[in-house]
Amino acid sequence: MSRARASQEPTADAVDQALFDAVDAEQQRIAQLLHDTASQTLNAARIYARIARDAVNRICAEAAPPVLELEQVIQNAASELQLLTRWLRPVELGGSRLSVCLQDLAELAAGSAPCQLRCDGAAIDADEGSQAALLRIAQLALHALLLQRVEALELELTADERELVLHIQAASARALPEDFATPLDDRARLLGGSCKLERTAGSSTITCRLPRRRRALD
Amino acid sequence: MTEAALRIFIVEDHQDTLKYLSLYLQQSGHAVQSARTVKQALETLATADCDVLLSDIALSDGSGWDLLKGLTFSRPPFAIAMSGFGAAADATRSKAAGYRYHLVKPIDPDRLDGLLEEARREKAAT
Numbered sequence: 001m002s003r004a005r006a007s008q009e010p011t012a013d014a015v016d017q018a019l020f021d022a023v024d025a026e027q028q029r030i031a032q033l034l035h036d037t038a039s040q041t042l043n044a045a046r047i048y049a050r051i052a053r054d055a056v057n058r059i060c061a062e063a064a065p066p067v068l069e070l071e072q073v074i075q076n077a078a079s080e081l082q083l084l085t086r087w088l089r090p091v092e093l094g095g096s097r098l099s100v101c102l103q104d105l106a107e108l109a110a111g112s113a114p115c116q117l118r119c120d121g122a123a124i125d126a127d128e129g130s131q132a133a134l135l136r137i138a139q140l141a142l143h144a145l146l147l148q149r150v151e152a153l154e155l156e157l158t159a160d161e162r163e164l165v166l167h168i169q170a171a172s173a174r175a176l177p178e179d180f181a182t183p184l185d186d187r188a189r190l191l192g193g194s195c196k197l198e199r200t201a202g203s204s205t206i207t208c209r210l211p212r213r214r215r216a217l218d
Numbered sequence: 219m220t221e222a223a224l225r226i227f228i229v230e231d232h233q234d235t236l237k238y239l240s241l242y243l244q245q246s247g248h249a250v251q252s253a254r255t256v257k258q259a260l261e262t263l264a265t266a267d268c269d270v271l272l273s274d275i276a277l278s279d280g281s282g283w284d285l286l287k288g289l290t291f292s293r294p295p296f297a298i299a300m301s302g303f304g305a306a307a308d309a310t311r312s313k314a315a316g317y318r319y320h321l322v323k324p325i326d327p328d329r330l331d332g333l334l335e336e337a338r339r340e341k342a343a344t
Contacts, residue, residue, distance in 0.1 A: 031303075043324045047325065051241055054245070075324060078324035089305075103306070
């Protein structure tokens, strides 16, 4: 291979980054599509079910219970779809603090399994790229854990002089696959970090570390 | 219109959502105007003298955030954002844009009624 051509070949990291960007873009596209179609229609149906219930109530209150139940079924379907689109859509800082966004994710996860976040809530002084990457890794990890039907989750965010550290502890009767954290580790490595899985009886802990400052690695 | 009724302006590009939301609010006794795009809303809102603005965030030709920032009111309405995505960042942007509340779809009519009651009390107090 000529030197000129070798210099044009993408690095392995560049290929990985392009792959992750493509995955995120596709998930964003699917989330938006679900939102713009089925989710919107269910939302409209939810409102019309309420109109129907009120109308039936005015005419004959005894006939209202099935309509109320229908309203609840539609509400449940709309909420389930909304939850799915929130997990699919790559989360962004959007000007909010990392701790606020993680709390948001913890509350989202708590709809499926008990989930607590421990952090002091103060603004973290770290490169926005590291914060955004940690947030995205947390989203992917939590969703994957919920799909494994873990029984409870605990998150802890800390920072030392060099690193942001996120521990995710999952209680589960069933052991996580040995390579569960590999896709997360692949993302973290691109920023000079890591995501490692430790498994013990009844629980697993994923520890994600990302440098606070990329300049520290240069 | 009764004293309890509000003038509500809805900005929503999903046809069925706009139809049923308008119907629900009208049946609750409110006067409803609407627009389906940011452009339509900008043309109409400034002179609509509405009490409440209920706007979707993701619109076909822009965002509800841009809409509110692009308007000046002699009497700012009680602004409520609606969105299918309920991330913290979205709610933060809505507050920064001037929305009092950020509702996540599916809209709970009881929750909406509660906010409209708050708007009604504020209007009565001024």
